[in-house]
Amino acid sequence: MKFAIAASDRYLGVFEALSAAGWQAVKLFTSEVGGRLHRNAAVMQVANRLGIPTQQLRMRAQDLEALAAAGCEALVVASYPWRVPEWRGHLKYAINFHPSPLPEGRGPYPLVNALLEGRRSWGVSCHRIDHDFDAGAVLAAEHFEVDPHATHEDLDLRCQMAARRLAGTVAGGLEALWTHAEPQGAGGYYPHWGKEERSLDFTQPVAELQRKLRAFGLIETCATINKVEIFVRRAEAWREVHAYQSGALAHKDGQRMVVAARDGFVAILEWSPISPDVSAGNIGR
Numbered sequence: 001m002k003f004a005i006a007a008s009d010r011y012l013g014v015f016e017a018l019s020a021a022g023w024q025a026v027k028l029f030t031s032e033v034g035g036r037l038h039r040n041a042a043v044m045q046v047a048n049r050l051g052i053p054t055q056q057l058r059m060r061a062q063d064l065e066a067l068a069a070a071g072c073e074a075l076v077v078a079s080y081p082w083r084v085p086e087w088r089g090h091l092k093y094a095i096n097f098h099p100s101p102l103p104e105g106r107g108p109y110p111l112v113n114a115l116l117e118g119r120r121s122w123g124v125s126c127h128r129i130d131h132d133f134d135a136g137a138v139l140a141a142e143h144f145e146v147d148p149h150a151t152h153e154d155l156d157l158r159c160q161m162a163a164r165r166l167a168g169t170v171a172g173g174l175e176a177l178w179t180h181a182e183p184q185g186a187g188g189y190y191p192h193w194g195k196e197e198r199s200l201d202f203t204q205p206v207a208e209l210q211r212k213l214r215a216f217g218l219i220e221t222c223a224t225i226n227k228v229e230i231f232v233r234r235a236e237a238w239r240e241v242h243a244y245q246s247g248a249l250a251h252k253d254g255q256r257m258v259v260a261a262r263d264g265f266v267a268i269l270e271w272s273p274i275s276p277d278v279s280a281g282n283i284g285r
Helices: 009-020 041-050 061-069 111-116 152-179 206-219
Strands: 002-007 024-029 074-078 093-098 121-128 138-145 221-225 228-239 249-253 256-261 264-273
Touching (some): 002 009, 009 024, 009 074, 074 152, 093 152, 111 152, 138 152, 152 206, 206 221, 206 228, 221 264
Parallel strands (some): 002 074
Antiparallel strands (some): 093 121, 121 138
């Protein structure tokens, strides 16, 4: 089957699984990436090796017309920031691999919210592309248990691996899975988080701060210490009785800082300034 794929490196496994199943790629759609969550060097390299064209501009109706003219039957989406144009009338199939157990976890990036909520199970779904985001009938899904101390990186990598396996399943039986796809019922939608959701509130208990640190992981949280804003890349926290005011800088060791929380401390081990003019020396005791 000839297919086009819209993807970033996080779901390179979907691309590779479809190709391994004998599907023939005809085009790669990707987008400009920031390097924090998404990269595209690996998928671009695969496309170049296969000799297929790539496009980083938003997909348009004329792109779908061109795919149809090239004999493409399926559009596969796996991490793509834009809405896909109306594909019916051009292609036989259009499917999306979404990192949640649909209908729960609709939205642009549900992994962080899943961890913030303490979800004990999660999954990846493959669904038909419909007008509404993440709302099309589900062809297949893979579910797994989530450890209560899982981090963003754990969950992200597990979703990537599950998506690869799921792509192999879909590639081996797309027509039947498409025919018997299950409409989604009522579910939940997670909007994209912003600075407020990423910010550490030191008036909260240590358990909540630990949950937020795990949920954002290398995406990084934000914190304000002595009126200086920073990105927090890596931190540890523990409960301990103390007399400090929440948010006070209790200790420094070079770049490392210990900040008081409601019922303990947060050790900020790796961080960077939000303002380029800030250094460790600006955050005095």
